[in-house]
Amino acid sequence: MNSFARLRSVSLAVVAAAIAALAVAGASFFRSFTALSELAVAYHFPTEQAWTLPIALDGLAIAATASAAVAKTRRGRGYAWFLLVAGTVASVVANGIHAYELTASPVGVGIAVVLPLVTLAATHLAIELARQHRDDETEPGTDRDRDAAPVDDETELETTPAPVALLRVAPDPEPVAEASVAPKATPVARKPRRIATAGDxxxxxxxxxxxxxxxxxxxxxxxxxxxxxxxxxxxxxxxxxxxxxxxxxx
Missing domain, CATH: 1.10.10 (Arc Repressor Mutant, subunit A)
Structure with a gap:
């Protein structure tokens, strides 16, 4: 039960942090959305279509962040990071131009360019926290899984070490008498050489x-x-x- 309570508290903390990160990302996105919409209208975008510019730039960065976090292949992650960098750079430049036209101050420009970066960082943080929360709930081998797992005969057999069998050395076998002895090969008798005598x-x-x-x-x-x-x-x-x-x- 202690392990379950600890896991539940960790999950709640992760969820709370993810919600806070999403709130920060939403606030930054709203301010960047307003600045980019005004910039679009200033450069003769139709007023009813001005929202498409912040959606295209900041939305691309957010979508690329989520894709980079869940991509399975190296090629997919590389393409997601490329879109992430491209969307972020475009949003930062557009927010900087809007702030410079309004304030003509480096401080105003610096504050403006921070907003898309905060949106990107908070969104990425929320995705990572959500993935950690999912891994914590589905991680195998926790104390909760071990406490809830039923113990049966097969489990005991797997966890109990098998006894080591002692090896006995067999005694030397007694010599067995040969049933029969193979007969020795009889040498071929050579024809005796005839010895000549005086008579013949x-x-x-x-x-x-x-x-x-x-x-x-x-x-x-x-x-x-x-x-x-x-x-x-x-x-x-x-x-x-x-x-x-x-x-x-x-």
Whole structure:
């Protein structure tokens, strides 16, 4: 309740200030309206249309002030401020001309040019106060909103911190015996190399000579017969040595 009363008192103060600002703006606007209307008649405006000049100048400044306060985009605010400056400068100059023609005194001119500036400032102040009053009434998260908000289970769940679960470290798993052991790869048995003996030396020699005659290399011939390539080479060399005298004798 205290928060509600405080908010209500602040709102009333803002409203009162806004009303006072509007009253000041109205008084200044009325005096500027009169001066600009007389200036329009002096420069041959029709009397029934003389009111259009103060409405055009001061009204433009007031409308631009309100637009600058509520504009949402940068381009809109820039254009509103441009119109605000243009309308204010035109109203100040027109009020100064009217005062100089009546009084020919710098003091009179100074008093006259203050009126449109006061109108502009008071209008802007009233708009800002009205916007603040609106924001105060619609501002979320105030004490009044918290007092009036019902508390339910979901609200308690959101505001109550959730308990922190303790993490338990799992023990190391016991080693599991392998169900079966993969059999080791059996090495491929190499074919034993045949070792020549003294009994079959002539047979091996003849076979080796035939293989070499057929174009087989010493190494391959020895591998087929189970002897070394050097022995095949000696057999071939001996054979050629025995054939050489026969060829020479014939």
């Amino acid at each position: 030396g002539d047979e091996l020699r003849d076979r080796a000579l035939r293989l070499v005659a057929d174009g087989v290399t010493y190494r391959d011939a020895g591998a087929k017969l189970g002897v070394s390539k050097d022995r095949v080479y000696r057999w071939v060399k001996e054979q050629r040595a025995t054939e050489a005298p026969v060829a020479a004798a014939s």
